[in-house]
Amino acid sequence: MSETAGGISPADDQTRQPTTARRKGGLKTMPFIISNESLEKVASVGLQANMTFYLKKQYHLTNSAAANVLFLWGALSNFTPIVGAFAADSYFGRFRVIVVGTLVTVSGMLVLWTTAIFPTARPQSCHAKHCDSPDHGQLLLLFTSFILMAIGAGGIRPCSLAFGADQLSDPTNPRNERTLQTFFSWYYASIGISVIVSALAIVAIQDQFGWVIGFGVPVALMVLSAVLFLIGSPAYVRVPGDSTLLTSFGRVVVGAWRNRGLTVPPRDSDRWVCGQESKLVRPTDKWRGFLTKHA
Structure with a gap:
């Protein structure tokens, strides 16, 4: 029987570990x-x-x-x-x-x-x-x-x-x-x-x-x-809480408050950007939010 450097054979190491791990949930x-x-x-x-x-x-x-x-x-x-x-x-x-x-x-x-x-x-x-x-x-x-x-x-x-x-x-x-x-x-x-x-x-x-x-x-x-x-x-599988949810929500509120004074650029302004798959190339009356190139 061969031994490892630590003096413990692979077979002995396997016997020290549980054969099957009990899976939670299901x-x-x-x-x-x-x-x-x-x-x-x-x-x-x-x-x-x-x-x-x-x-x-x-x-x-x-x-x-x-x-x-x-x-x-x-x-x-x-x-x-x-x-x-x-x-x-x-x-x-x-x-x-x-x-x-x-x-x-x-x-x-x-x-x-x-x-x-x-x-x-x-x-x-x-x-x-x-x-x-x-x-x-x-x-x-x-x-x-x-x-x-x-x-x-x-x-x-x-x-x-x-x-x-x-x-x-x-x-x-x-x-x-x-x-x-x-x-x-x-x-x-x-x-x-x-x-x-x-x-x-x-x-x-x-x-x-x-x-x-x-x-x-x-x-x-x-x-x-x-x-x-x-x-x-x-x-039971117990998923812990994620405190970053509150942090992210707070950032949204702070960002919205800081940007409350921003004005909407003209419809023909080149400051409007959109994704490649977007069908909207200009702002509409229903959605007045906008993203600038430097957002």
């Missing part, structure tokens, strides 16, 4: 990612579908007041994903943002569940022609639950689909595009089924068994969502 991670988003949809949509009735009957809010509360909750839930996506891409990565969003959503549902469990969390006195309005503490508890769930949605919704694509992105695989299309199809199909199940099953449970069980089921589903997602964490 289809094995899909059940954990899809279940996280699907169970979050079941839990959140199930709460929203019957929330107007809950606010009217339990908090004695008028139709307009209940509608305003739900509108603000929905608006905040649709805004926070912008912040969550930016935080994931620029700083923390999608995995961490999804984990934090899931845990925050669970905490918000727990707070909402307490409003159904404890009678003192809601106004109690209701006479034939008058019902007591909720006090500041009761409203604070209710709004805290909505805010927490909206923040949690900002961590889950913008990152789940992209995080799933991270697991399947493999440029060396000739069938990679087909695999991604299959994942997207199953992802959106699961979301649609989740919404249908949530609108039917969760509302039926609330009507049949009351608010304590009706709110407890979404909490249990959200906890299950968090557990399943964390179970699959050893197999």
Whole structure:
């Protein structure tokens, strides 16, 4: 047996290395990612579908007041994903943002569940022609639950689909595009089924068994969502955040501000340039931006 200069044979060196490296990502991670988003949809949509009735009957809010509360909750839930996506891409990565969003959503549902469990969390006195309005503490508890769930949605919704694509992105695989299309199809199909199940099953449970069980089921589903997602964490591909995105955006803003005083040259000016494949040789009224030869 021949030996190398270091006294270790090639055969011995091979035995010291793992025979196969466990590849992360792939289809094995899909059940954990899809279940996280699907169970979050079941839990959140199930709460929203019957929330107007809950606010009217339990908090004695008028139709307009209940509608305003739900509108603000929905608006905040649709805004926070912008912040969550930016935080994931620029700083923390999608995995961490999804984990934090899931845990925050669970905490918000727990707070909402307490409003159904404890009678003192809601106004109690209701006479034939008058019902007591909720006090500041009761409203604070209710709004805290909505805010927490909206923040949690900002961590889950913008990152789940992209995080799933991270697991399947493999440029060396000739069938990679087909695999991604299959994942997207199953992802959106699961979301649609989740919404249908949530609108039917969760509302039926609330009507049949009351608010304590009706709110407890979404909490249990959200906890299950968090557990399943964390179970699959050893197999995930985790793409780190790229802080240069913020730097690039800042440069664009600064450059635009510095060039705010530039004037558009005449249409026949030789300062206009265009690519060889461009069909536009002169500025149009629809697009007034321009590039100079010294840009």
